[in-house]
Amino acid sequence: MDERFARILARVPAYASEMRRLEDILLTNLVMVAEIPSPTFGERRRVEWVLDRLSQYRLERCSTDEGGNALGILPGRTGERNILLVAHLDTPVDDNLDHTVMLQPGSVSGVGLADNSLGVAALVTLPLALNALGVELESNLILMGSTRALGRGDLAGTRFFLNNTDLQIDSGLCLEGVRLGRLSYASIGMLRGIISYRLPDEYDWTRFGAGGAIVSMNDIITRILEIPLPRRPRTAIVFSSIEGGGPGSKVPTHAELQIEVRSDSGDIVEDLHRRISNIAHEVASLAGAEAEFEVIARRRPGGLEFSHPLPERARDILTALELPPRISPSTAELSAFVDRGIPAIRLGLTSSEDLDEAHERLDIEPIAVGMAQVVGLLEAIDQGCCDHE
Amino acid sequence: MSKTNGWLNSNTFHHAEFRDLQRLVDEKERLGLTISLCIPTLNEEATIGKEVVVFRSELQQRYPLLDEIAVIDSGSSDRTLEIAAAFGADTYLASEILPHLEPKRGKGENLWKAIYQLRGDIIVYIDADIKNIHPRFVYGLVAPLVYRPEVKYVKAFYDRPLAAGGGVRPTGGGRVTEILIRPLFSLFFPELSLIIQPLSGEYAVRREVLEAIPFPIGYGVETSHLLDVYTRWGLEAFAQTDLDQRVHFNQPTLSLGRMSFAIMQTFLSRAESLGVVGGLPELNRVLRQFQAREDEYEAVEFAFTEDERPPMIEVAEYRTKRSTSNG
Numbered sequence: 001m002d003e004r005f006a007r008i009l010a011r012v013p014a015y016a017s018e019m020r021r022l023e024d025i026l027l028t029n030l031v032m033v034a035e036i037p038s039p040t041f042g043e044r045r046r047v048e049w050v051l052d053r054l055s056q057y058r059l060e061r062c063s064t065d066e067g068g069n070a071l072g073i074l075p076g077r078t079g080e081r082n083i084l085l086v087a088h089l090d091t092p093v094d095d096n097l098d099h100t101v102m103l104q105p106g107s108v109s110g111v112g113l114a115d116n117s118l119g120v121a122a123l124v125t126l127p128l129a130l131n132a133l134g135v136e137l138e139s140n141l142i143l144m145g146s147t148r149a150l151g152r153g154d155l156a157g158t159r160f161f162l163n164n165t166d167l168q169i170d171s172g173l174c175l176e177g178v179r180l181g182r183l184s185y186a187s188i189g190m191l192r193g194i195i196s197y198r199l200p201d202e203y204d205w206t207r208f209g210a211g212g213a214i215v216s217m218n219d220i221i222t223r224i225l226e227i228p229l230p231r232r233p234r235t236a237i238v239f240s241s242i243e244g245g246g247p248g249s250k251v252p253t254h255a256e257l258q259i260e261v262r263s264d265s266g267d268i269v270e271d272l273h274r275r276i277s278n279i280a281h282e283v284a285s286l287a288g289a290e291a292e293f294e295v296i297a298r299r300r301p302g303g304l305e306f307s308h309p310l311p312e313r314a315r316d317i318l319t320a321l322e323l324p325p326r327i328s329p330s331t332a333e334l335s336a337f338v339d340r341g342i343p344a345i346r347l348g349l350t351s352s353e354d355l356d357e358a359h360e361r362l363d364i365e366p367i368a369v370g371m372a373q374v375v376g377l378l379e380a381i382d383q384g385c386c387d388h389e
Numbered sequence: 390m391s392k393t394n395g396w397l398n399s400n401t402f403h404h405a406e407f408r409d410l411q412r413l414v415d416e417k418e419r420l421g422l423t424i425s426l427c428i429p430t431l432n433e434e435a436t437i438g439k440e441v442v443v444f445r446s447e448l449q450q451r452y453p454l455l456d457e458i459a460v461i462d463s464g465s466s467d468r469t470l471e472i473a474a475a476f477g478a479d480t481y482l483a484s485e486i487l488p489h490l491e492p493k494r495g496k497g498e499n500l501w502k503a504i505y506q507l508r509g510d511i512i513v514y515i516d517a518d519i520k521n522i523h524p525r526f527v528y529g530l531v532a533p534l535v536y537r538p539e540v541k542y543v544k545a546f547y548d549r550p551l552a553a554g555g556g557v558r559p560t561g562g563g564r565v566t567e568i569l570i571r572p573l574f575s576l577f578f579p580e581l582s583l584i585i586q587p588l589s590g591e592y593a594v595r596r597e598v599l600e601a602i603p604f605p606i607g608y609g610v611e612t613s614h615l616l617d618v619y620t621r622w623g624l625e626a627f628a629q630t631d632l633d634q635r636v637h638f639n640q641p642t643l644s645l646g647r648m649s650f651a652i653m654q655t656f657l658s659r660a661e662s663l664g665v666v667g668g669l670p671e672l673n674r675v676l677r678q679f680q681a682r683e684d685e686y687e688a689v690e691f692a693f694t695e696d697e698r699p700p701m702i703e704v705a706e707y708r709t710k711r712s713t714s715n716g
Contacts, residue, residue, distance in 0.1 A: 024446035024477075031439045035521050100520045103438030104468075105475040 005313060005385040008376055009320045015372035016321065018133055026125045026367060027103065029053065033124075034110050034117035037095035040153040043068065043145075046089040046120070050145040053124040059143065067160025070145040074127055074137070076382070081139035082167045083381055084342075085126065085374075086158055086333050087119035087175040088149035107353070109361040114352055118177030118362060120145055122349055122371060129371055130378075137382045142167065149333060151192075154297040158336040171310070171381045172344030173374065174333040177352075177362060180370045181323040184330035184346040185311040186303030187338045189269040191261045192240075193295040195220060195280045199253040200290065213255035214244045216287050220257065223279045227272065233264035237272065262331070266301050299335040303344075310343050310386040317376045321369050343386070347374060393583055400540070400628040401585075404529030410452040413528060417535050423456045424531055425509030429499035431463040433517035434472055440515070440522050441476040447524040454528060459507055460517075461486070461499040469517075481506055487706060493696055495606035496590075504599045504701040508714065511535075512599060516590035525632055530593035533628040541598045541626040542618050544584055545591035547635040563588060564642075569649050570612065573656055577665050578616065580624045587615055588652075591632070598622070600701040608648045609655025609695045616659045643678055647691055650676040654695045 038046040050070035055062045059072030070089070091112030101110035110117075123143055130137070146157035162169065174184075197213050197220070221239065229235045237259065244255030261272045277293040284291035304311055306327075315325040330346050337344035349370030351363045380386050407413055417424065426444060430437060441458060448454045460473040460480045470480045484492045486502040500514055511534050515526055530543045566588050574581040581587065588611050602617040604610055618626055640648075654674070660666045676691045701707050 024442050024450060027439075028443045028446040031443055032523060100435070101439055102435050103442060103476070104434075104472055105438075 002385050004383045005316070005380055008379050008383070008385070009316060012317055012320050012372055012376040015133055015375055016369045019129060019368035019371045019375075022125065022129055022132055022371075023364065023368060025128060026121055026371070027108065027364065029125050030108060030113070030118055030121035031101045031103065033120050034101045034113055035099045037093075037097075037099050038089055038091050038112070039093070039095045040090040040148055040150045042095060043089040043147045046070075047145060047147065050089070050120065050124055054127075054143060057124070057127045059127060065161055065164070067157050067164070068147040069157045069161055071161075072143050074130070074141040074143065076137045076139040076141065078138045079140045081170045081382070082142060083137075083139050083378065084142045084144060084161075084169045084172045085123060085175065085378075086144045086146050086172065087123040088116050088157070088333060089120060089145045089147055090150050090153060091115060091117065092150050106364055107361050108364055109359060111360065113360045113362050114177035115150075116175075116177055118349055118367070119175035122175050122367075122374065125371070126374065129375060133375060135375060135379060137378065139170070139382045140167075141378070142169075146333065152296045155333060155336045158333050159339070162336055162340050162342070169340075169342055171386065172334075172337040172342055173377065173381075174330075174337075174344065174346040175374065176332070176346060176348050178350060179326075179348040179352065180350050180366050180373075181318055182326045182328055182346075182348045183311060183314050183318070184328055184332075184334055185308070185314075185344070186329050187299050187301060187335040188234075188329040188331060189263045189266040189301035190297070190299035190331045190335075191269050191273050191295060192297040193259055193273075193276075193293050195257045195259060195276070196292045196294065197244075197255045197257075197280070197284060198290050199287070201253075211287075212245075212251040212253070213289070214252050216283055216289060217242065217244060217255040217257055219283050220280055220291075223283065224259070224276055227275055230268065233268060235261075235263040235265070235268050235272075237261055237276075264301055264329075269301075299331050300339060302338040303329075303334065308343065309388060310345055310381070313380045313386050314345055314347070314373075314377055317373055317380070320376075321373060323369065323373075343388075345377070347377070349374075393580065396580075396624055397583060400533075400625075402529070402533055402628065402630045404525040404630055404632050407528050407532035408525075410448075410454065410524075410528060413532055413535060414452050414454050417454060420535065422511060422535065423509045424454060424511045424513065425503070425507035426455050426458045426527060427500065427503040427507060427512055427514050428458070428460045428473075428478070428517050429463070429496050429503075429514065430460055430465060430469045430473070430517045431496075432465045432467045432469060434465070434467040434469045436519065436522070437469050437478075437517050438472045438476050440517060440519065441473050441478045443522050443524060444515075444527060445477050448527055454531065456509055457507060459503065461503055461506070463494055463496070463499060487704070493606045493698070495696075497604045497606035497610035498698065500610060501604035501606070501698045501701065504596070505704070505707050505710065510596050511593055512596065513593035514591065519635060521634060526591055526635075527593075529630040529632050530591060533630065534593055534595060537628065539625060540628045541595045541622055542614070543593045543628045543630060544586065545589045545632050545635075546585035546629050547589070547632055563645075565645050565649050565652065569652065577660055578619065581615055581619055583624070584615060584627065585629055587611060589635075591635075598626070600707070603700055604698040605651075605655050605695050606698060607693070607695050608651035612652050613655050613659060613697075616656070616663070620663060643680070646678055647676060647693070650691075651693050651695050654693065658695075 047070040054072035062072040093111045148156035240258040245252035280291040318325045350366045458478045460478045474480045483499045533543045
């Protein structure tokens with residue numbers, strides 16, 4: 001093993017102890033950011049908060065880009081490399097939900113903590129962590145709170161930055177609240193879309209089989225479930241949500257189904273896209289209705305090999321922290337890096353007992369270990385320990 | 390410029406004016422001031438943990454503005470004190486401070502006993518039920534006392550008027566403020582109607598003022614403070630700071646009725662002793678409210694006598710403690 005990396009591995013467990021001293025500051029950042037509602041396309045207040053925080057911590061060039069992302073730079077000693085650290089600012093919860101955070105000994109609960117208020121809190125606390133640990137990087141560290149990552153946002157913030165920055169980004173780290181120990185360095189192919197089914201206003205209800213939009217949407221689902229899926233490459237179809245009808249006894253004229261296709265093969269994703277679209281149109285045409293399959297997000301499969309030094313070093317660091325690494329593919333921020341061929345990895349920060357959307361509860365104690373993992377991996381990247389031979 | 394506009398312009402602040410915390414800490418240290426935070430509680434386990442963590446990390450660890458953070462509890466049946474202590478606050482039961490005194494239960498009792506227990510030259514009181522807690526709730530109130538020696542009492546308010554004269558949008562005093570307190574102040578103490586949220590539970594006060602005024606133990610404490618400080622030190626002793634939005638749990642109307650009843654008692658009692666109103670009959674101390682039960686209206690009666698603690702300076706143990714600590 002590289003001597004430089006062996007030294008990093010030896011000191012990472014001590015980082016975890018040191019990080020516990022910063023626990024109050026990290027929790028403060030978590031409470032403050034988590035209580036700011038931040039639905040996708042509505043992240044402005046969180047952007048302001050992140051910029052305020054990064055400025056207080058004396059980062060340079062704290063600003064937003066035209067993609068709405070919040071950015072700050074911690075300049076390295078030589079600045080020969082640029083490492084981008086990203087946490088997405090949007091949460092998958094309505095802004096009218098109660099965002100109050102409850103802090104108890106050992107745990108913190110509230111909405112949107114795992115996805116991704118804790119990632120944002122860790123991002124803005126990192127400059128203090130590096131300072132407390134006496135870690136000075138050679139590389140420039142670019143911290144970015146990204147906008148429009150989820151759902152219809154389709155990673156627009158991160159994509160915008162990577163497509164438009166004049167900095168050459170050498171590596172990326174994506175921070176997510178959960179789960180500590182989980183590593184993602186490859187993106188699966190994914191297509192997320194909404195099937196809309198609508199009966200025209202002048203619809204003839206006397207025609208044979210007229211049953212309304214919900215019945216027809218049920219037919220569409222049944223037909224999609226009949227599509228044979230291969231075991232290899234791994235492929236799945238996920239029905240995410242369904243909406244239709246309204247109050248009273250009126251026959252529904254409109255229904256919507258959100259659906260996600262995932263596969264290790266990009267060709268299979270495209271094939272399923274075509275088949276599902278055909279099914280929707282066929283069922284609609286039989287009933288004299290209209291159907292549309294609108295694609296709201298896409299991911300191309302790709303990423304790093306298991307044997308690439310970046311995931312390998314990440315696994316070693318987790319092992320040094322006595323955490324078994326768990327590998328899982330990602331459809332999140334990582335995909336934006338994959339698309340541009342930039343080595344990147346996604347890290348989780350803590351464990352969770354309850355991930356119910358309306359009341360998440362995260363464990364506080366492992367967060368220090370999660371932060372130690374981030375600092376260790378940053379050092380490894382910075383010192384060239386994760387470069388491909 | 391009228392006196393009222395002059396006071397509004399010179400003594401009304403926005404918390405953002407004080408965001409340079411290092412400068413504030415430097416000035417505090419130059420003046421040799423000590424500052425204590427008191428959080429009065431009764432069953433606040435849902436919010437107390439984060440309040441303590443936020444204030445401790447931002448206003449003690451990063452910027453040493455606060456010399457102590459104390460939770461003074463009325464006897465919670467939940468884990469309020471345990472959680473507050475776990476996150477690093479000093480915790481006290483109000484009944485264990487000056488324990489030989491007959492115990493009284495109410496927020497005012499906790500605030501009054503904080504004067505004895507805490508050591509700060511300035512005490513800042515923050516309610517424990519704030520949902521969107523932020524360090525500004527403390528530094529926004531403390532800063533006018535640090536920078537302006539003539540200011541003695543700083544109140545919070547939470548909705549910023551667009552201008553200090555005409556053409557303003559309605560500001561966010563609570564329902565009791567707008568329906569009861571503001572009309573009363575306008576009738577009898579017009580200058581006090583300049584205080585935008587007279588009932589807000591967040592304020593910072595110099596010890597020399599706190600120890601010299603009596604404390605109603607219940608809902609009347611804020612009203613009483615305003616009247617006593619005003620009559621003794623005048624409007625110039627006050628300042629107020631806009632803390633932007635404060636999110637908290639709304640109280641039902643019947644509770645506000647009981648609150649108003651207690652405040653009226655305090656107000657009338659003070660107004661009479663100041664000679665502002667005279668010839669009051671003996672006041673009835675029972676409030677009758679109604680609640681519907683199926684097709685019937687049921688009368689519910691609440692007996693309230695707003696009890697009061699004397700100025701702390703009149704308590705012998707306090708004088709002894711202060712003379713010892715000062716000597």
